[in-house]
Amino acid sequence: MIRTLVVCCPDWPVVAAGLADRPAAVLRGNMIVACSPPARAEGVRLHQRRREAEAACPELVFVAEDVGRDVRAFEPVVSTVAGFTTSVEVSRPGVCSLAVRGPARYFGGESSLAVQLTQAVAGVVSPLKGPSCWIGIADSPFVARLAAHVAGESSAGAPDPGSSTDGVAARVLIIPPGESATWLADLPVGLLGNRELADILNRLGIRRIGELAAMDEGLVGGRFGAEGLSAHRLARGIDDHALVPSEASPDLTVGCELESPIDQVDTVAFIAAGMAEELLGRLAPHGLGCTRLLVEAATEQGEKLSRWWRTDWPFTAKAMVDRVRWQLEGWISSPGEVPSAGITFVRLTAGEVVQHYGRQLDLFAAPSEASRRVERGVARIQGLLGHASVVGAVLAGGRGPLEQVALVPWGDPRQGGGKDRVPWPGRVPSPAPAVVYGEHLAVELISAAGDPVAVTGRGQVSAPPARMRRLPSGRFAEVVAWAGPWPVDERWWDLNSHRRHARMQLLLEDGTAHLLVIEGGNWALEATYD
Amino acid sequence: MTSAAAAEVVARAGRASDRSDLQRLGTRFRPTSLAGEHLLPVTAALQGVLPVGGLIRGSTVLVDAQRASGATTLALELLAGPSLGGYWCALAGVSQLGCLAAVERGIDPSQLVIVPSLGAADRWMQVLATLFDSVDAVLFAPRTAVRSSDARRLVTRSRDRGSVLVVLDREKSWPGPSDLHCTVTSSVWSGLSRGHGLLSSRSYRLEVSGRGAAARPLLASLQLPA
Numbered sequence: 001m002i003r004t005l006v007v008c009c010p011d012w013p014v015v016a017a018g019l020a021d022r023p024a025a026v027l028r029g030n031m032i033v034a035c036s037p038p039a040r041a042e043g044v045r046l047h048q049r050r051r052e053a054e055a056a057c058p059e060l061v062f063v064a065e066d067v068g069r070d071v072r073a074f075e076p077v078v079s080t081v082a083g084f085t086t087s088v089e090v091s092r093p094g095v096c097s098l099a100v101r102g103p104a105r106y107f108g109g110e111s112s113l114a115v116q117l118t119q120a121v122a123g124v125v126s127p128l129k130g131p132s133c134w135i136g137i138a139d140s141p142f143v144a145r146l147a148a149h150v151a152g153e154s155s156a157g158a159p160d161p162g163s164s165t166d167g168v169a170a171r172v173l174i175i176p177p178g179e180s181a182t183w184l185a186d187l188p189v190g191l192l193g194n195r196e197l198a199d200i201l202n203r204l205g206i207r208r209i210g211e212l213a214a215m216d217e218g219l220v221g222g223r224f225g226a227e228g229l230s231a232h233r234l235a236r237g238i239d240d241h242a243l244v245p246s247e248a249s250p251d252l253t254v255g256c257e258l259e260s261p262i263d264q265v266d267t268v269a270f271i272a273a274g275m276a277e278e279l280l281g282r283l284a285p286h287g288l289g290c291t292r293l294l295v296e297a298a299t300e301q302g303e304k305l306s307r308w309w310r311t312d313w314p315f316t317a318k319a320m321v322d323r324v325r326w327q328l329e330g331w332i333s334s335p336g337e338v339p340s341a342g343i344t345f346v347r348l349t350a351g352e353v354v355q356h357y358g359r360q361l362d363l364f365a366a367p368s369e370a371s372r373r374v375e376r377g378v379a380r381i382q383g384l385l386g387h388a389s390v391v392g393a394v395l396a397g398g399r400g401p402l403e404q405v406a407l408v409p410w411g412d413p414r415q416g417g418g419k420d421r422v423p424w425p426g427r428v429p430s431p432a433p434a435v436v437y438g439e440h441l442a443v444e445l446i447s448a449a450g451d452p453v454a455v456t457g458r459g460q461v462s463a464p465p466a467r468m469r470r471l472p473s474g475r476f477a478e479v480v481a482w483a484g485p486w487p488v489d490e491r492w493w494d495l496n497s498h499r500r501h502a503r504m505q506l507l508l509e510d511g512t513a514h515l516l517v518i519e520g521g522n523w524a525l526e527a528t529y530d
Numbered sequence: 531m532t533s534a535a536a537a538e539v540v541a542r543a544g545r546a547s548d549r550s551d552l553q554r555l556g557t558r559f560r561p562t563s564l565a566g567e568h569l570l571p572v573t574a575a576l577q578g579v580l581p582v583g584g585l586i587r588g589s590t591v592l593v594d595a596q597r598a599s600g601a602t603t604l605a606l607e608l609l610a611g612p613s614l615g616g617y618w619c620a621l622a623g624v625s626q627l628g629c630l631a632a633v634e635r636g637i638d639p640s641q642l643v644i645v646p647s648l649g650a651a652d653r654w655m656q657v658l659a660t661l662f663d664s665v666d667a668v669l670f671a672p673r674t675a676v677r678s679s680d681a682r683r684l685v686t687r688s689r690d691r692g693s694v695l696v697v698l699d700r701e702k703s704w705p706g707p708s709d710l711h712c713t714v715t716s717s718v719w720s721g722l723s724r725g726h727g728l729l730s731s732r733s734y735r736l737e738v739s740g741r742g743a744a745a746r747p748l749l750a751s752l753q754l755p756a
Contacts, residue, residue, distance in 0.1 A: 374618050377664025378643060381657050385649045393629045393639040405629040407644065429728050431755050432630040434602035464725060481722040483729075505729050507722050512599045513729050527628060529719070529729060530602040 003100040003177065005110075006144040007081055007117060008134045009074075010152055011036055012094025015130035016073035017063045024061040025053055033065055037131055067093065067322075068329055075330035076124045078307065084117060089292065089308035093326075097141050097310075110137050114172040138175035140239030141310075143184065146191055147173040180237030185210025192231045197224060209235045252290075252350040254279045261300045261342025265332070268297075268343050269325045270383035275348050276320035283353060289314025292352035295327050300341035305331050308351060320348060378410045387411070399427045399488055400503075401436045401515070401527050426488045428503060433515050433527035440517065440524030442471040445479075445506075455502045455518050459487040468506060468516075470525070478509040485518070549578035570666060570694055572611035573636065579736060579750040580710070581743035585612065585667065588689040592708035594699040600717035600734055602627065603635070603754055605698040608712075609669050610636035612694070617641070617666035622658060623648045624671045624698075635755075658684055662691040671698040681706025710740040715749075731755055 009015065013026040013034035023039040025032045032053050035044045042057035053060055070093035078096055082088045085103045090096045100110060107113040114135045121133045134155070136147025151173035175183050187209045190198040206212055212220070213235040220232045233239075254275040262268050283290060291314055296306040309323040324346070331339060378390050391407040394414045398404045404427070408414050445453045447463035454462040461484075467476040484504035491497045501519035503526070508514070513529035569584035577583045585591065591608060595601040606627075613619045614636050620643040621627060633639050643665060648654035661668045668688070676684075685707055688695040697704050715737050721730030732754055739747035 370618055374643060374664045377660045380660050381645060384653055384657060384660075385645070385647075389645060389647065389649070391644045391646065393633065393642055393644060395633065395639065401628050401630050405633065405639075407629065407646070410643070430634060431603075431729065431731075432634050433628050434606060434631040435626050436628040436630075437626060481719075481724055481727070483722055483725065483727055505722060507719055507729070510599075511717060511719070513719050513722070528599075529732075530599050 003104070003110075003137065003139060004097050004141045004144045005100040005103075005114065005117070005135060005137045006091075006095065006097045006141060006148045007077075007121060008136070008145065008148040008152065009077060009094045009121070009125060010131055010134060012074065012130075013065065013070050014039075015125065015128050016070040016093065017066075018128060019061055019063065020131065021129040022061065023057050023059055024063065026065050027062050028065045068326055070094065071326035072330045072333045073128070075333075077121055080120050080124050081117065083120070084113070087308065089310045091141075091145070091310045095145065097144065100137055110174055111172065114174070118171060132171055135172045136175070137173075138183075139177060139180045139237065142234050142239045143175060143180045143237060146184070146187070147175050149191075150187075181213060181235075184235060184237060185213065189231075189235075192234055194227060194231055197227055197231055200224075213237075251282060252279070252353065253347060254282075254349075255296075255345070255347035258344050258346070261344050263342040265325055265328045266386060267383070268328060268346060269321050272324040272346060272348065273317060273321045273379065273383075275346065276315075276317040276324075279320070279348050279350060280315075280317055283350065288353040290350035290352065291315065291354050292350070293320060293323060294347075294349040294351050295324050296345075296347040296349070297324075297328060297331070297343055298345040299339045300344045301339075303339050303341075305339075314354065324348070382410065397424060399424050399490070400517075401428055401432050402438075404432075426486055428486075428515065431529070433529045435528040435530045437525060437527060440526055443474075443516065443523045443525050444469050444471055445516065445523045446476075453523075454521065455485045455487065459485060459502065461485060461504075465504070465506065468508065468514075468523075479506055480509055481507040552578050552583070570612040570617060571615040573607060573614065575752055575754060576607060576611065579712075579738060579752055581738070581740070581748075585694045586709065587666075587692040587694060589709035590685045590688060590695045590697065590707065591710045591712065592697045592699055592704060593712050593714075594702070594704075595714040595717075596737075598714045598716045600714045600732060600754075601698060601700060603631065603732070604712060604714060604734065604736075605669055605671075605696055606632050606635045606637065607754060608696050609667050612667045613637040613641060618643065618664070620645065620661045620665045620668045622661055622668055622670045623654070623673060624669065627671070655680060655683065659687050662688045662693040662695070665693060667694040667696065669696045669698060671700065672703045673701075675701075675703040676705060678705040708740065709742070710738065710744055713737045713739075 011020060011034055014020050014024050014036040017024065017026065020036050021038070022036065023042055024036045025039055025044055026034040027050060030050050032044060032046055032048045032050070035046070039057055039060055044053045044057050044060060050062070074093040078088055078090055081096055081098065084107070085098045088096050088098050100113065104110045104113050107116055114137065118133055118135060125133065134148040134152035136144040136149070136151060138144040138147050151171055155171045185208060188207060189201045189209055189212055192198060192209065201212060212232060215232070217229070217232055221229045256271060256275055258271070291311055293309045293315055294306060295309060296304065298304045305327065307327050311319065381390050388409045390410040392410055392414060394406045394408055396404060396406040445465050445468050447453055448466040449463065451463060453465045456462060465479045465482055467478055469476040482504055485502035487502040490499045501517050504516045506514050506516055514525055515527040517524050517526045568587050569582065570587060572580055572584050585608065593601050593605045593608065609619045618641045619637060621632065622645045625646040629644065632642070643661070645657060648657050658668065658670060681704060684695065697708065713736065714734055716735045717732050719729055719732050721727050734752045734754060736750045736752060737747055738744060738750055
């Protein structure tokens with residue numbers, strides 16, 4: 001067992017967004033994933049839906065979840081903690097851990113180390129108006145994290161740590177060596193971190209961690225499988241993911257010297273993707289997965305940044321690449337030493353390997369060979385041209401030809417789809433135009449008498465259109481047939497996005513058909529039925 | 531023998547009365563003469579127009595228009611068949627293409643990769659080559675003139691990978707070879723009048739030429755949307 005100290009900065013996503021001092025919440029889709037202390041005081045809770053949160057606190061400010069932003073903001077905290085010891089691990093933005101034995105001896109005991117750490121972190125966090133950090137010390141990272149959490153929860157209302165050491169002490173919880181299981185026994189099973197499992201256990205009448213720990217391991221394994229076994233081990237105070245401050249064997253390292261320095265994070269991430277695949281490829285034949293990853297990067301000028309990253313489930317290649325991307329982005333945007341040249345060296349090291357039983361994929365959701373082939377190809381193109389260069393189409397609601405299809409960068413979640421195909425009065429009729437101009441091309445539309453054609457407030461043309469030409473210097477073409485105008489008055493409830501226009505179909509003498517739009521008295525070519 | 535017989539009927543095709551003959555012939559011959567995996571399906575409207583009643587894997591189809599509009603819709607229709615059959619499609623270099631029209635023609639948006647802009651001159655060949663590796667049919671709309679050496683390399687690459695390349699050539703920028711060449715010679719809209727009606731359907735006249743079964747050019751007519 002390696003004594004572990006966990007530093008937990010509460011509500012980190014809100015702090016990273018710079019909104020910690022007012023009612024604010026971070027949204028994933030429609031769900032609250034983090035909220036600031038003022039918002040919590042108003043009754044906003046995690047996993048609430050947006051509307052419920054708004055009902056509880058009308059002045060709530062929302063921001064979308066952005067893990068990259070969280071990591072970038074967390075980088076100064078990690079550097080501060082790294083000032084105390086060499087082996088800092090980042091579990092996720094807002095939480096990092098370190099092996100406590102050496103630093104505790106140097107800084108005068110565990111509680112003294114915790115106090116000094118709290119004060120140092122407060123120095124970084126307070127400019128962001130974030131609340132003070134919580135610290136837990138225990139025999140394993142999991143118990144230490146829980147201890148930090150419990151210390152934080154119980155310290156609500158304690159004095160500010162800036163003003164008194166009592167405040168600091170209230171935010172630190174130290175579980176003495178060997179007492180992890182005893183301490184855990186009284187806590188609810190929900191804290192084991194697996195919500196689905198906790199739900200089932202609660203319904204079975206197993207509400208305390210101690211009750212789960214008292215059960216027979218074989219029976220738990222038989223009923224709940226690998227997830228149940230790992231929860232049972234945690235309940236007994238055994239953590240599979242101990243901090244191991246040893247050197248990794250060279251087999252578990254994939255490094256890459258780059259011939260020319262790279263100054264784009266996307267490009268490095270692309271290279272890292274290949275390295276991550278290779279690293280996992282070495283582990284997979286042994287049935288191993290990696291839960292702790294060391295990412296090292298160096299620039300042409302010799303500056304180096306290395307960070308440990310940890311997850312509860314073994315890293316996938318994509319998760320590894322995300323860590324590389326976050327680390328580099330954090331490095332670039334950190335207030336301290338910023339890399340002054342391009343990246344010339346990247347190395348990934350699997351710091352801790354565990355038996356990887358894998359996750360049973362859904363039989364029907366399993367990707368086919370064809371879609372895997374497409375994913376590989378798309379990843380390669382995105383590496384060449386950038387993430388947003390490859391898009392997928394999603395049907396969306398709207399009236400114009402451009403609004404009805406949303407183009408989403410490949411790999412981003414596709415929202416919308418079927419349920420948005422409700423009737424939209426005033427929608428451009430089918431068939432849809434095959435060529436849609438991104439920006440409207442100005443045209444002139446005149447009547448037989450040579451007057452400009454206008455659309456009245458009642459949605460009528462002032463005179464039948466007779467000829468059309470492209471501005472500024474096109475030739476007039478006869479209008480053979482036409483239909484419309486179809487007036488559209490969109491978003492009249494919003495001053496900024498209010499839009500009033502009308503569309504017409506025109507067939508010209510040369511056989512081409514076009515979709516025209518008039519807005520503010522000016523005609524424009526929106527699309528062509530090519 | 532089968533291809534000769536097919537060519538015989540194809541030569542007479544274009545008239546609606548012969549299309550049923552061709553379809554019957556097509557269904558009768560396909561299992562024996564053409565392995566299903568070498569032919570991507572096409573929509574019913576196009577079955578009578580294409581010489582073998584499908585898109586041959588690895589072939590290049592050039593779509594353009596002679597003083598007529600409608601090439602884009604025809605190119606989308608060519609892709610719709612494979613997409614309806616569950617194959618993956620890609621649209622490359624088509625920043626002005628109406629994706630709604632693609633979906634309406636029957637292309638499944640969940641199996642469609644779109645690369646709106648192909649990037650700089652040294653990249654686009656690589657991007658297209660990657661698309662050939664990944665998807666079954668690629669619609670490519672060159673915006674500037676393509677060098678004939680590049681065109682030849684693309685055609686070879688798509689043949690290697692068994693992916694159909696549909697080139698939508700609006701500006702006469704494709705110099706190179708094609709296995710099948712569909713030219714829209716005229717297209718007439720119906721449904722729209724002076725002040726009423728809606729654009730509803732368009733009757734096409736096509737000239738289809740090429741190699742192999744399509745060596746003898748044929749004239750065909752077709753209604754889109756059918």
